[in-house]
Amino acid sequence: MFYTVFHAKEPTFGFGDTPKFPRGYTAVAWIESETLADTFRITNHISESWEENPEVVKVLSPNNRSTSVGDIMEDADGKVFICEMVGWKELEVA
Numbered sequence: 001m002f003y004t005v006f007h008a009k010e011p012t013f014g015f016g017d018t019p020k021f022p023r024g025y026t027a028v029a030w031i032e033s034e035t036l037a038d039t040f041r042i043t044n045h046i047s048e049s050w051e052e053n054p055e056v057v058k059v060l061s062p063n064n065r066s067t068s069v070g071d072i073m074e075d076a077d078g079k080v081f082i083c084e085m086v087g088w089k090e091l092e093v094a
Helices: 036-042
Strands: 002-008 025-032 056-059 072-075 080-083 088-091
Touching: 002 036, 036 072
Parallel strands: none
Antiparallel strands: 002 025, 002 072, 025 056, 072 080, 080 088
16 A cells, blocks of 8 residues: 655644644655554654665655654555554544
């Protein structure tokens, strides 16, 4: 499955009000992955920049930080999920 990863323009990392989607976010990458959890792992700097991971299909924005609480992923079916302190929550997007 393909995911589009969105990072908050002004991240709160779970502290404070979450930005509104989509205007408060920037699309940073397209990722090929099986699950949201895998996509989260792929988009975190561990031993090198996550942008170098083989599952990264395309980087859409330069100089990316690791994915964190409050960031969003959209799957190929258009379902949108926000990263929470533990797990993911599907968002209703109009």
